Amino acid sequence: MILYIAEKPSLGRAIADVLPKPLKKHDGYLEAANGDCVSWCVGHLLEQAEPDAYDAQYKSWKLEHLPIVPQQWQLKPKANTRSQLTVLKKLVGQAQQLVHAGDPDREGQLLVDEVLSYLKVSQSKLASAQRLLINDLNPSAVTKALKQLRSNREFIPLSTSALARSRADWLYGMNMTRAFTLQGRKVGYQGVLSVGRVQTPVLGLVVRRDEEIAAFQSKPFYEVLAHLHDPNVPDNSAFTAKWQPSEACAKWQDEEGRVLAKGLAENVAGRISNQAAKVLSVEEKQKRQAPPLPYNLSALQIDCNKRFGMSAKEVLDTAQSLYEKHKLLTYPRSDSRYLPKAQFSDAPKVLQAISQGATELLQGVDAPDAKLKSKAWDDSKVDAHHAIIPTEKVANLNALSNRERQVYLQVARQYLAQFYPHYLYWDTRVSVEIAGGIFNASSKREQQAGWKQLFRSNRGEESDNDDEDSSGNLPKLTVGQALWCDRGEVVEKITQPPKHFTDATLLAAMTGISRYVSDSDIRKILKDTDGLGTEATRAGIIELLFKRGFLQRQGKTILATDAGKGLIHSLPLSATLPDMTAQWENRLEAICQREINYQHFMSPLLQTIEQLVHEACQQLPTALAGVKANKPAFAKRRRSSGSRKSASGSSSRSKSATATKAAKGSSTRRKTTAKSS
Known part of the structure; x- marks a missing residue:
C-alpha cells in the first residue's frame, strides 16, 4: 500500500481525487480502489515541548534558570490533533511506500518529516520515501505532479534548515522573553515582553521610523525653472528646464544637492530672465521595459x-x-x-x-x-x-x-x-546653457504600449507599474539651436519627512531588508537572500505585533505603541536591528544549499543567546518605567501554579516556539547543555 501524507485535508482530497475510484472514506484518511491511502496532517501535529517538560522547576520564571537549553529536544503531540496523529501511526505501519506531500516549502517539508521521525519509521522505509510537489490542486496538475515524484532524501537539507529555525526561535524567543519580562517587572511593567528574532527587528523598523518622523524638521529649498521657447518657431516650442547648480554652489546646498539659499535661487532666476539660451546637448534613446514578473x-x-x-x-x-x-x-x-x-x-x-x-x-x-x-x-x-x-x-x-x-x-x-511585448518609449534628455548656467529637461514619449495597456488607469485599477513621466513631450531640438528664456521662476518646496509604514511598505522593508543593514558586507550578502522572515510567515509576524500590543493602526498607517517603543529602547541594539536575524536567514539558506550543517548554525547561536541573556540580567529596562501594558501579563488565575502565554521567537504555522509560563516560586539553577540531533 502507498500512503500519501498531505499537509492538510484539502491537499489530501486533491490527491485522492486522481487515484483509482471508488474512494472509501475513513476517519482521517481516504482509501483508493487499489488500496492506496491518502491521509494528512492538520498543520503541525507536533510542537516544541514547554521548558517545564525538561525540568519541572522551569514552570516558574527565574533569572537564575537562564539560559535554558535542552539537552535532548522533545516534541509533543498537539492536544486538538492527537487523534489524527494516531491515524497516521496506524497507516505508516501498514504502508509499504511513503509519499511525502507537504507543501513545497521549508515548513511544509519539516511538517511531515517530523511526524515520520516522531513515529520512529524504519530507516529502510525512510530511505525509499518519495516527495510529491504540488503547486496546483486541479486534477490535471496533480496527475502531472504524481508522475514527477522525487526522492524525499533530496530534501533533507530543507528539512534540517526548518528544524534549525524552529529550535533557534524557541531558544531565542523563550530565553529573551523570560529575561526581559522578569526585568520589566522590576520597573513596574506588568506585561509579557515578547522578544523574537524576527518580530523584534520588525518592531524596531517601525519604532525608528516613527521617531525619525517625530524629530524631523522641515526646511524650505528652492528650484529654478527656465521657461524657454524657440523665437523662430512660435507655436508648440515652449518648455521648461531645471537649473543644475554648479560646484561653486555647494556651500548653499544640503547633502542631497537641494539649494537652501533663497537669495541664490532668486539671483539665478533674475540673471536668466529675458536672456538668450543655447542647446548644448540632445540625447534621444529608444528604451524598453519588460513585463513585470508574476507574483510571489x-x-x-x-x-x-x-x-x-x-x-x-x-x-x-x-x-x-x-x-x-x-x-x-x-x-x-x-x-x-x-x-x-x-x-x-x-x-x-x-x-x-x-x-x-x-x-x-x-x-x-x-x-x-x-x-x-x-x-x-x-x-x-x-x-x-x-x-x-x-x-x-x-x-x-x-x-x-x-x-x-x-x-x-x-x-x-x-x-x-x-x-505582451515590451513597453517601448523614446527617452529624451536636453541640456541648455543660459547666462553661463546649465539647465536640464527630459521627457518620455511612448512608442509601443505593449504590456502596459493592461494597467492603464482608465481600465479601472491603476497600477504602480505605470511610471511614465508626466512632464510631456519636448519640442524637436538640435545641438547649437538658439532659444530664448522668457523668464526664470523660483519654486519653493519643503523637505518632507519619511512616511509612516503601511502593510505594503513594511512588507517591502522586510523583503528588501539589506537597505536597513548597517554592515556593508552583510548588506551585500543580503541582497541575494529573502530578507526578514519567509513568504509564509511575514503576514503573521506583523499581525503578531498587533496582537501583543506593540503596534497599532491608524487607517493604513502602522505606528508603534508606547509599549513597543519602550521594549525597543530596553533591548540591546543588536536584538532590534535586522543584521542578526538576516544573518540567521542567510545561514539557514546555506543549510538548504548544503554549504553548512546544523551544528555550524547552532553553535554560534547558543553563544550569542548566552551573551544576550547575561546582558539583560545586568541592566533594568528603564524605558518601560511608567508604561502600562496593553494586555495583562498574568490573568486572575495567578493563584494557581501559573498561566501560559505565547512568547515565540517568530511567527510560523507551527507556533512551535511557544515558551512562556509564569508563576511564583523559587528553585535552584539548572542549565542543560546543547546536543544536536
Whole structure:
C-alpha cells in the first residue's frame, strides 16, 4: 500500500481525487480502489515541548534558570490533533511506500518529516520515501505532479534548515522573553515582553521610523525653472528646464544637492530672465521595459495593500482560499517570481481560462500572444515552487467574494502581462546653457504600449507599474539651436519627512531588508537572500505585533505603541536591528544549499543567546518605567501554579516556539547543555 501524507485535508482530497475510484472514506484518511491511502496532517501535529517538560522547576520564571537549553529536544503531540496523529501511526505501519506531500516549502517539508521521525519509521522505509510537489490542486496538475515524484532524501537539507529555525526561535524567543519580562517587572511593567528574532527587528523598523518622523524638521529649498521657447518657431516650442547648480554652489546646498539659499535661487532666476539660451546637448534613446514578473506572495501582498488597502494577512488568507477552496490559483506561499520552462506549454489553457472567466481584463486591449515567452520562464530560478499564477480552471467571478475577486484579477493580469511585448518609449534628455548656467529637461514619449495597456488607469485599477513621466513631450531640438528664456521662476518646496509604514511598505522593508543593514558586507550578502522572515510567515509576524500590543493602526498607517517603543529602547541594539536575524536567514539558506550543517548554525547561536541573556540580567529596562501594558501579563488565575502565554521567537504555522509560563516560586539553577540531533 502507498500512503500519501498531505499537509492538510484539502491537499489530501486533491490527491485522492486522481487515484483509482471508488474512494472509501475513513476517519482521517481516504482509501483508493487499489488500496492506496491518502491521509494528512492538520498543520503541525507536533510542537516544541514547554521548558517545564525538561525540568519541572522551569514552570516558574527565574533569572537564575537562564539560559535554558535542552539537552535532548522533545516534541509533543498537539492536544486538538492527537487523534489524527494516531491515524497516521496506524497507516505508516501498514504502508509499504511513503509519499511525502507537504507543501513545497521549508515548513511544509519539516511538517511531515517530523511526524515520520516522531513515529520512529524504519530507516529502510525512510530511505525509499518519495516527495510529491504540488503547486496546483486541479486534477490535471496533480496527475502531472504524481508522475514527477522525487526522492524525499533530496530534501533533507530543507528539512534540517526548518528544524534549525524552529529550535533557534524557541531558544531565542523563550530565553529573551523570560529575561526581559522578569526585568520589566522590576520597573513596574506588568506585561509579557515578547522578544523574537524576527518580530523584534520588525518592531524596531517601525519604532525608528516613527521617531525619525517625530524629530524631523522641515526646511524650505528652492528650484529654478527656465521657461524657454524657440523665437523662430512660435507655436508648440515652449518648455521648461531645471537649473543644475554648479560646484561653486555647494556651500548653499544640503547633502542631497537641494539649494537652501533663497537669495541664490532668486539671483539665478533674475540673471536668466529675458536672456538668450543655447542647446548644448540632445540625447534621444529608444528604451524598453519588460513585463513585470508574476507574483510571489510578498509582491502580491504589497500590490494588494497599495491598491485595495488589504492587510498582509488578508491577502494571504484570500490567496489561500483561491488555492484550496476555488482551485483558481497555484500555491500561494511561494517566494519565487519565476516559472519552469515546462509550464510554458500550459500557457494556452491558462490564457483561455482567463479570457473566459475574467473578460474584463481584456476589454479594449490587444489579445495576448501565447507564443511570447517572457524572462519569467527560467528553470534556474525555480526550485520546489514557482510563481503564483492562475490555474486552467475558468473562474466564476460572481461566486467569489469581493476580496477573492480582487486578488484573482490581480494575479491573472500579472500573468497576462507575460504574453505582451515590451513597453517601448523614446527617452529624451536636453541640456541648455543660459547666462553661463546649465539647465536640464527630459521627457518620455511612448512608442509601443505593449504590456502596459493592461494597467492603464482608465481600465479601472491603476497600477504602480505605470511610471511614465508626466512632464510631456519636448519640442524637436538640435545641438547649437538658439532659444530664448522668457523668464526664470523660483519654486519653493519643503523637505518632507519619511512616511509612516503601511502593510505594503513594511512588507517591502522586510523583503528588501539589506537597505536597513548597517554592515556593508552583510548588506551585500543580503541582497541575494529573502530578507526578514519567509513568504509564509511575514503576514503573521506583523499581525503578531498587533496582537501583543506593540503596534497599532491608524487607517493604513502602522505606528508603534508606547509599549513597543519602550521594549525597543530596553533591548540591546543588536536584538532590534535586522543584521542578526538576516544573518540567521542567510545561514539557514546555506543549510538548504548544503554549504553548512546544523551544528555550524547552532553553535554560534547558543553563544550569542548566552551573551544576550547575561546582558539583560545586568541592566533594568528603564524605558518601560511608567508604561502600562496593553494586555495583562498574568490573568486572575495567578493563584494557581501559573498561566501560559505565547512568547515565540517568530511567527510560523507551527507556533512551535511557544515558551512562556509564569508563576511564583523559587528553585535552584539548572542549565542543560546543547546536543544536536
